[in-house]
Amino acid sequence: MSTILVTGADLAPQAIALLEGHEIVYAGKAPTEDDLVALCRAHDPVAIVVRYGKVGAAVMDAAPSLRVISKHGSGTDTIDKAAAQARGIEVVAAAGANAAAVAEQALALLLACAKSVVALDARMHAGHWDKATHKSLELGGRTIGLIGLGAIGLRFARMADALGMRVIGFDPYAANLPPHVTPVDLPAIWRESDAISLHCPLTEDNRGLVNAGTLARCKRGVILVNTARGGLVDEAALLAAVRSGQVGMAGLDSFAVEPMAAGHPFQGEKNFVLSPHIGGVTGDAYVNMGVGAATNVVHVLARQPATN
The missing domain is CATH 3.40.50.720 (NAD(P)-binding Rossmann-like Domain)
Structure with missing residues (x-):
């Protein structure tokens, strides 16, 4: 069973349902780069759903099976997109969900x-x-x-x-x-x-x-x-x-x-x-962003066959 790493403590149940067949590992509410590197080394995820923290080259290199980084929301500035592109990892966002x-x-x-x-x-x-x-x-x-x-x-x-x-x-x-x-x-x-x-x-x-x-x-x-x-x-x-x-x-x-x-x-x-960066934090947006991020993961994984 392949693993999906969530850089947060939870996902909406509707999003989890879309990821059925994968093991979901949660990094917690305030993961550091070291935390994410350790989790990637331990679980080698095929996908990362980004809620909190930054995903840079070190995190990507710790997950050789990684094929997609999916933002739980619309802003991808916490993801090193150049590093992802260099490694053939697709970066997607749940645009408009919040x-x-x-x-x-x-x-x-x-x-x-x-x-x-x-x-x-x-x-x-x-x-x-x-x-x-x-x-x-x-x-x-x-x-x-x-x-x-x-x-x-x-x-x-x-x-x-x-x-x-x-x-x-x-x-x-x-x-x-x-x-x-x-x-x-x-x-x-x-x-x-x-x-x-x-x-x-x-x-x-x-x-x-x-x-x-x-x-x-x-x-x-x-x-x-x-x-x-x-x-x-x-x-x-x-x-x-x-x-x-x-x-x-x-x-x-x-x-x-x-x-x-x-x-x-x-x-x-x-x-x-x-206000503490809660503009996108509503019950509806939580579901919409989770479903959007999970849907993007499913689509990319279906489109990109595993190479290892």
């Missing part, structure tokens, strides 16, 4: 920032009534700039359009955009947006895309939402921009280093709304 969940989280963060939801909640619980002094931002008529127009970005665009926002977007790979999304170049995103939401994968080309230079080109008081990857943002530059008021609010679900370590400079900082 699109609704992540788009909803982006909307929640945008609204939390625009409407001061977190700060007003804390003030109310402390016994204050700020009606006479507080003014929220109305999003209707404002411009939202989207970077990335894949399944998540387009889902979020529909929500923003429903709020009456003008939606502009940058994505060099997008085609056949709906009429409510106006394609623009990247400089227009910085120049025209009242709020910016990131929905692109992390690559070496766009690492640190949001930095001191690009933030300085934005409208003063812009809202930044990131439910994509933390590496897209220069965190020190963002902190400085929020403190100066150049960025009015930041709603973040992704960070450069995860989990966020104690003492991170964002912690306790006003005008940041933070």
